[in-house]
Amino acid sequence: VIRVPKGTIIREAESNKVISDLHLDNQREIIFKGGKGGKGNQHFATPTRQAPKYAEKGRPAKEYWLTLELKMLADIGLVGFPNVGKSTLLSMISNAQPKIANYHFTTLAPNLGVVTNKFGKQFVVADIPGLVEGASEGVGLGFDFLRHIERTKVIVHVIDAAGSEGRNPIEDILTITNEIDKYNPEILKNKPQIIAANKTDISEEYLDELKEVFESQRGIKVIPISAATNSNLQALLQEMDIVLSELPNEDIVFTKEFVEEDVVKESFEIEKIEDGYFAVSGVGVEKMIGYTSLDSEKGFAFFQKYLRDKGIIEALERSDIQEGDTVRIYDIEFEYYK
Numbered sequence: 001v002i003r004v005p006k007g008t009i010i011r012e013a014e015s016n017k018v019i020s021d022l023h024l025d026n027q028r029e030i031i032f033k034g035g036k037g038g039k040g041n042q043h044f045a046t047p048t049r050q051a052p053k054y055a056e057k058g059r060p061a062k063e064y065w066l067t068l069e070l071k072m073l074a075d076i077g078l079v080g081f082p083n084v085g086k087s088t089l090l091s092m093i094s095n096a097q098p099k100i101a102n103y104h105f106t107t108l109a110p111n112l113g114v115v116t117n118k119f120g121k122q123f124v125v126a127d128i129p130g131l132v133e134g135a136s137e138g139v140g141l142g143f144d145f146l147r148h149i150e151r152t153k154v155i156v157h158v159i160d161a162a163g164s165e166g167r168n169p170i171e172d173i174l175t176i177t178n179e180i181d182k183y184n185p186e187i188l189k190n191k192p193q194i195i196a197a198n199k200t201d202i203s204e205e206y207l208d209e210l211k212e213v214f215e216s217q218r219g220i221k222v223i224p225i226s227a228a229t230n231s232n233l234q235a236l237l238q239e240m241d242i243v244l245s246e247l248p249n250e251d252i253v254f255t256k257e258f259v260e261e262d263v264v265k266e267s268f269e270i271e272k273i274e275d276g277y278f279a280v281s282g283v284g285v286e287k288m289i290g291y292t293s294l295d296s297e298k299g300f301a302f303f304q305k306y307l308r309d310k311g312i313i314e315a316l317e318r319s320d321i322q323e324g325d326t327v328r329i330y331d332i333e334f335e336y337y338k
């Protein structure tokens with residue numbers, strides 16, 4: 001039994017497909033069942049053969065590499081370039097006390113804060129480390145943090161509306177949106193977005209253009225604020241509230257994508273070594289040989305059935321195998337007859 005935090009997503013490592021999303025309190029899940037014990041020889045006894053030589057070997061437990069990924073469970077994610085004031089904003093609206101400093105990448109891991117609005121309603125806001133161009137390819141703090149955005153219900157773009165570091169906040173939003181899309185095009189499709197135009201105490205230089213480009217043209221609300229001077233933060237909280245209340249009150253849950261056959265089906269390879277001589281390899285067959293008693297007739301029949309069920313016989317026939325040809329599977333060899 002492995003204990004994991006709520007919000008852990010389990011994927012099969014090779015295909016990266018989701019096996020389970022542990023999003024509930026105290027959720028328990030059997031990811032793979034253990035191996036089954038073999039049936040003893042008594043099981044195969046008949047009235048005439050009281051002590052058969054054949055016994056089934058136990059089957060090994062399934063083996064897979066898994067990735068466990070922890071996604072934050074936050075209602076709202078603050079995203080933006082480094083130094084725009086995300087942590088300052090979180091510290092002003094929530095109970096969180098993130099580090100704030102005038103240099104890039106001050107925040108290295110997401111901070112969560114609980115916001116309580118004036119009606120006593122609570123929601124969780126995440127301060128996500130600064131994203132930069134190329135984040136979807138791992139630049140800056142990279143996709144480690146992009147993945148946290150996947151699960152937040154609402155995205156708040158925090159920008160430096162004063163352009164005080166010489167960057168254009170409109171381009172910044174477009175760049176970040178583009179990075180999120182490159183990382184996973186599904187993220188922004190149904191997620192409401194809000195723009196928190198920060199640092200308006202310095203200047204409102206880009207405010208009109210922001211409203212034109214985002215509010216008028218794309219229907220994304222732009223709210224001018226100053227996190228440092230606590231100006232207009234109530235308007236932002238109110239907008240967060242409205243947007244959240246319009247959303248269905250359920251966690252974003254990743255559905256199971258993984259089916260075991262995905263891995264098992266393609267797990268063999270056939271190689272024609274020379275005329276009349278074929279080699280079969282693969283994790284599945286190798287294991288099968290390990291736990292089948294091929295010396296006994298019944299064991300061999302069982303193995304043949306396995307080869308047929310997995311499509312290996314069919315694949316051999318497609319490779320033009322002829323009656324009497326030799327098939328080698330790891331350290332065993334046998335002749336092929338229909």
Ligand SMILES: Nc1nc2c(ncn2[C@@H]2O[C@H](COP(=O)(O)OP(=O)(O)OP(=O)(O)O)[C@@H](O)[C@H]2O)c(=O)[nH]1
Nearest residue numbers: 082083084085086087088101105106107130227228
């Ligand atoms: N004038 C002004 N300065 C601000 C405002 N908000 C934040 N700052 C300053 O901007 C600098 C960066 O603020 P942070 O909150 O650390 O920025 P951040 O977005 O969390 O930065 P990273 O963690 O590096 O991504 C600090 O010096 C803040 O004091 C604001 O509204 N007005």
Ligand SMILES: [Mg+2]
Nearest residue numbers: 086087106107
């Ligand atoms: Mg920060």
